[in-house]
Amino acid sequence: MGKWKDKAYVKKYNRDYHARNREKARAYSQRHRDRDNARRRERYSTDPAYKHRVNLQNSVSYRKHSIARLASSRPLDRTKNRQSCMAWRERNQDKHRAARMVKTALLYGRLERKPCACCGAPARMSIAHHEDYSKPLEVIWLCRVCHKSLHQGRRFLVRYPTLIAVKEVT
Numbered sequence: 001m002g003k004w005k006d007k008a009y010v011k012k013y014n015r016d017y018h019a020r021n022r023e024k025a026r027a028y029s030q031r032h033r034d035r036d037n038a039r040r041r042e043r044y045s046t047d048p049a050y051k052h053r054v055n056l057q058n059s060v061s062y063r064k065h066s067i068a069r070l071a072s073s074r075p076l077d078r079t080k081n082r083q084s085c086m087a088w089r090e091r092n093q094d095k096h097r098a099a100r101m102v103k104t105a106l107l108y109g110r111l112e113r114k115p116c117a118c119c120g121a122p123a124r125m126s127i128a129h130h131e132d133y134s135k136p137l138e139v140i141w142l143c144r145v146c147h148k149s150l151h152q153g154r155r156f157l158v159r160y161p162t163l164i165a166v167k168e169v170t
Helices: 006-021 022-031 033-046 048-057 058-071 076-093 093-108 144-150
Strands: 126-132 139-143
Touching: 006 022, 006 048, 022 033, 048 144, 093 126, 093 139, 126 144, 139 144
Parallel strands: none
Antiparallel strands: 126 139
């Protein structure tokens, strides 16, 4: 394998090159700004996964979370976090059991991840939503944004063939 096929090497080389040639890189970026923006707009309009990621990164909650994470300077208290997780599991045994069963089924291929039933985001971005925890492998696949809006009580459109077309959460 040549050194240019090694992604880590190429990444380090590019980082070093841009550090050495900062002004040259800035001038190149300014010269090609229109072309790059046009490419981004084209990709945004044709690639649903890219559009979803951009919308998620531009959301207020994402930015607040990122800023808060960077601003926190205190070290993680792992014992307190572990106790909190154990307490949640104790209170929500059915939810934890269902999530574990879905994870295991995905691992062994008994369950297949599907695109978001609401917006059609790719399968790799979907998470399992349980309507009934007593049936742990009967799930609706939703992206994080749609899953959050479902739990906040908003209406959402479902394109999942076995479900009702518009679902109202009460």
